[in-house]
Amino acid sequence: MTRVKVVSVFPDLLGTYGDSGNALVVSKRLALRGFEVTLLEANLKSGVPNDGDFYLIGGGEDGPQARAAELLTADKPLEHALSSGAALLAVCAGFQILGASFLGPDLQPRNGIGIFDCVTHRFEGPRSVGELIVRPADELGNVGLLTGYENHQGVTELLHGAQPLGVVAAGNGNNYGTKVDGAIDGRALGTYMHGPVFARNPKLCDFFISLVVGSLEPIDDPDLIAAHENLYLERINQVIK
Amino acid sequence: MENSIIGPRLRFATAVARMASWIVRTLNIGEGAALPGKVLLRIYPDAIKDLSRSLPTVLISGTNAKTTTTALCKEALSGSFSIVSNVTGANMEEGIAFSLASRNFLAESKSLGVFEVDEAYLAVIGTRMETRIIALLNLSRDQLDRVSETRMTSGKWRAFLGASPNIKVVANCDDPLIVYAAQVSPGVLWVAAGLNFRQDARSCPVCGGEIEFSDSGWTCSCGFARPVPDVKVEGKKVVFGGKTIEVDLGLPGQCNVANAAVALGIASLLNVDLDSAVRRMSQMTEVAGRYKRVAIDGHSVRLLLSKNPAGWLEVFDMVGDDPSVVVGINSQIADGRDPSWLWDVPFEALRGKEVVAAGERAYDLSVRLHYADVAHRVIKDPLEAISACQGNEVTFVGNYTSFQDLRKALDGSESPFLNSVRRLGERIFR
Numbered sequence: 001m002t003r004v005k006v007v008s009v010f011p012d013l014l015g016t017y018g019d020s021g022n023a024l025v026v027s028k029r030l031a032l033r034g035f036e037v038t039l040l041e042a043n044l045k046s047g048v049p050n051d052g053d054f055y056l057i058g059g060g061e062d063g064p065q066a067r068a069a070e071l072l073t074a075d076k077p078l079e080h081a082l083s084s085g086a087a088l089l090a091v092c093a094g095f096q097i098l099g100a101s102f103l104g105p106d107l108q109p110r111n112g113i114g115i116f117d118c119v120t121h122r123f124e125g126p127r128s129v130g131e132l133i134v135r136p137a138d139e140l141g142n143v144g145l146l147t148g149y150e151n152h153q154g155v156t157e158l159l160h161g162a163q164p165l166g167v168v169a170a171g172n173g174n175n176y177g178t179k180v181d182g183a184i185d186g187r188a189l190g191t192y193m194h195g196p197v198f199a200r201n202p203k204l205c206d207f208f209i210s211l212v213v214g215s216l217e218p219i220d221d222p223d224l225i226a227a228h229e230n231l232y233l234e235r236i237n238q239v240i241k
Numbered sequence: 242m243e244n245s246i247i248g249p250r251l252r253f254a255t256a257v258a259r260m261a262s263w264i265v266r267t268l269n270i271g272e273g274a275a276l277p278g279k280v281l282l283r284i285y286p287d288a289i290k291d292l293s294r295s296l297p298t299v300l301i302s303g304t305n306a307k308t309t310t311t312a313l314c315k316e317a318l319s320g321s322f323s324i325v326s327n328v329t330g331a332n333m334e335e336g337i338a339f340s341l342a343s344r345n346f347l348a349e350s351k352s353l354g355v356f357e358v359d360e361a362y363l364a365v366i367g368t369r370m371e372t373r374i375i376a377l378l379n380l381s382r383d384q385l386d387r388v389s390e391t392r393m394t395s396g397k398w399r400a401f402l403g404a405s406p407n408i409k410v411v412a413n414c415d416d417p418l419i420v421y422a423a424q425v426s427p428g429v430l431w432v433a434a435g436l437n438f439r440q441d442a443r444s445c446p447v448c449g450g451e452i453e454f455s456d457s458g459w460t461c462s463c464g465f466a467r468p469v470p471d472v473k474v475e476g477k478k479v480v481f482g483g484k485t486i487e488v489d490l491g492l493p494g495q496c497n498v499a500n501a502a503v504a505l506g507i508a509s510l511l512n513v514d515l516d517s518a519v520r521r522m523s524q525m526t527e528v529a530g531r532y533k534r535v536a537i538d539g540h541s542v543r544l545l546l547s548k549n550p551a552g553w554l555e556v557f558d559m560v561g562d563d564p565s566v567v568v569g570i571n572s573q574i575a576d577g578r579d580p581s582w583l584w585d586v587p588f589e590a591l592r593g594k595e596v597v598a599a600g601e602r603a604y605d606l607s608v609r610l611h612y613a614d615v616a617h618r619v620i621k622d623p624l625e626a627i628s629a630c631q632g633n634e635v636t637f638v639g640n641y642t643s644f645q646d647l648r649k650a651l652d653g654s655e656s657p658f659l660n661s662v663r664r665l666g667e668r669i670f671r
């Protein structure tokens with residue numbers, strides 16, 4: 001495969017926290033490996049295609065979140081794409097709508113898309129805001145500690161042994177008490193880490209890419225590698241000092 | 242207003258606050274408003290209400306351009322009123338309380354309050370003061386871990402204005418979230434002040450559907466649409482009904498013509514002569530150190546402050562021909578702890594310039610610039626970064642504390658010891 005399609009899902013609804021950067025990072029890291037990349041902004045008008053290779057959904061506000069869930073439940077483009085071999089990353093509000101249920105702007109439960117076996121409730125305590133560090137699940141291989149920034153009121157409960165993306169080393173992640181973050185199910189990844197998460201964790205990005213295209217050559221750009229390394233170490237040291 | 246309205250307890254509280262401010266300024270450990278304002282409110286919680294009695298007031302709020310629009314407005318009205326206003330940037334309760342504590346009741350005649358107000362505090366402050374006019378500029382993503390979401394803010398403003406029919410509103414009709422907040426008010430003066438950054442305005446605040454933007458405005462299928470403007474901006478002209486006013490400012494950028502149009506809208510509601518208002522505004526060349534050019538180590542440096550993606554779109558307009566750009570990004574509380582928003586800024590616009598990434602979060606910026614294919618260096622200290630530029634003309638763009646730190650460094654007043662005293666003080670009074 002040399003041509004790939006990267007789909008940014010509803011950046012007009014779920015694009016509030018810089019998460020659109022994930023699509024840019026995936027696209028560039030593919031291009032640097034010689035892939036011919038089409039980066040598509042799937043917005044309200046165009047709708048979401050089901051023939052993409054990589055899908056990225058970001059965080060956003062309650063109203064637009066509920067609207068995105070409605071649209072994605074109707075045509076099921078994400079389920080179609082996943083079953084034909086695509087990979088999916090969903091962050092924060094985007095992660096919540098991939099569960100069985102989440103809360104609408106009226107705080108009533110809404111049906112999610114059901115890709116992850118989890119439900120999101122409202123937490124009556126303080127909002128989870130701050131640096132988040134996550135020890136990755138074994139499935140992720142050798143990606144190292146993950147770093148990001150969380151900012152959410154909802155808490156997500158994994159059901160029936162659903163697999164978290166990792167164990168929280170600092171911060172809150174899905175829920176106060178359970179100390180895990182996100183979810184992973186095959187080629188679908190969910191997390192509360194903004195940053196955007198792939199800019200903060202290029203190894204996680206490469207793992208995500210390899211889910212679709214197989215093993216990858218290292219990137220031949222020492223300046224880019226150094227920039228990532230500086231940021232990664234600074235963020236880890238900032239929290240663990 | 243007679244001094245007797247101020248009781249002994251309030252007089253004591255303002256005296257203590259003024260003394261605190263004097264100490265803060267003498268030691269040069271802060272702007273001299275926030276901390277004394279906290280002291281004042283702790284001793285006398287009703288200070289804002291009691292100190293603003295019989296002071297008709299204009300409040301200006303929005304995500305961007307509050308400080309500049311407030312400064313333009315002050316200048317435009319200063320020929321007709323004795324103005325009481327904020328100490329720059331102190332736009333939350335404590336800052337406004339302290340600004341009022343500096344009010345000299347006895348010297349005032351025909352006084353008017355003109356205050357910029359943080360988005361989250363507009364209703365709280367607006368209810369406590371004798372608010373006559375509120376100007377609403379724009380709403381977009383900004384420091385999301387501090388102020389909450391834009392839609393929520395728009396809804397809160399709407400509830401407040403709906404319950405305050407006597408307040409006149411001057412509002413930007415190009416921003417759907419502003420229109421949603423303002424349209425419940427019986428008398429709105431709509432100003433076509435523009436909206437560069439549309440990403441937060443694409444889904445309709447009424448129905449959740451998609452808002453369609455075109456050259457002539459915006460509209461949603463539910464019927465929610467751009468109101469007909471009362472005040473239009475056409476290049477360097479501001480058009481009011483039949484009257485066209487030439488606006489030739491000393492401040493750079495088209496965005497400042499729009500800010501001046503809002504100030505003229507406010508002036509018209511107060512029956513101030515618009516030609517003299519424009520003359521006064523056109524003489525301004527800086528606002529609290531912003532926009533002006535300073536000499537640093539042989540470079541001519543224009544200082545700009547920008548703290549979010551919408552603000553950055555205006556920066557690209559103002560960088561102009563400067564060959565070198567230094568960007569300073571911090572993540573103190575006042576900046577927002579999370580600089581993820583850097584990915585919402587189209588930094589690709591800086592390709593071809595000499596770019597230096599500076600500030601505490603220079604590494605976040607550096608990764609962002611790599612993915613925008615912008616060649617750059619990283620030099621965390623902003624002054625060193627400016628000195629290292631090859632180009633003679635440099636634009637420095639900082640977010641909030643990065644900009645303030647550079648200004649202090651230029652004043653020669655930066656001192657690690659005093660900084661730690663300030664941080665300790667902030668911790669005690671938080």
Ligand SMILES: [Zn+2]
Nearest residue numbers: 445448461463
């Ligand atoms: Zn609508």
